[in-house]
Amino acid sequence: MYDAVFTAIAEGRRRDILKLLGKGEKSSGEIAAHFDVSWPAISRHLRLLKEAKLVDERRGGRDGRERHYTLNRARLRNVLGGWVAAFDAMWAESLDNLKHELESTSRDKERSHDPRR
């Protein structure tokens, strides 16, 4: 599930597209015009980003022929922020375990001066 997000942001051009969308909504054509690769290439990047739910798509323009993309900031923050935060949670837990271990070791010492025999 999160996998799609990590795959999506792994590629530089897709990160560039996200960056561009950071400045505001853009159509598929506008995005393609910003880069020196073909429109189909951009279209596929957009599909991936859409599947990862990093961008939202809606019909737009004066007639409904354009596809407008917007950055999904919440998704970006939730997935990446959440993932990074999980490490700090683990860290806290590890520290906690270590603390308990040290405490029980010192309790052992109180009961006997050489518990290993």
Place this chain on the structure above:
Amino acid sequence: MYDAVFTAIAEGRRRDILKLLGKGEKSSGEIAAHFDVSWPAISRHLRLLKEAKLVDERRGGRDGRERHYTLNRARLRNVLGGWVAAFDAMWAESLDNLKHELESTSRDKERSHDPRR
């Protein structure tokens, strides 16, 4: 530069390795034992993670033959956190631009009731 980090975390197995290291320092062999792929495969993942500076390596063990890896939490937070935060900065800037635009538009309205003619 940041590129290596995004590439490194793109792969599920490497994210699993980072997660494992989140619980504390581990040797190359210990890490390999945790997964059902060969040691060489793990070794290459570790090299990528090291190149991305997401993990640090040092000699360890009773003799100096083991290679111990630790997670570099700061790097993770700085790169990903920084990248995500940049979007919010852009967002703030875009909002600000929009505000200025609206303000100048309303100033135009004050000067003339139909500026488009």
Place this chain on the structure above:
DNA sequence: CAATTACTTAACACATTCGTTAAGTATATT
């Protein structure tokens, strides 16, 4: 309804990547 606009999907080439096994390297140990 034929043409136009704004895209997307398909087909294919080339590059990169992950895994495997076999071979190499570095640091003790005997």
Place this chain on the structure above:
DNA sequence: AATATACTTAACGAATGTGTTAAGTAATTG
């Protein structure tokens, strides 16, 4: 010096991913 331990690097195959051009498709316009 030979052997063992703990890895890493090399070589290679199968899968995946990015780009290109050509061929759709969906909605609007004349």
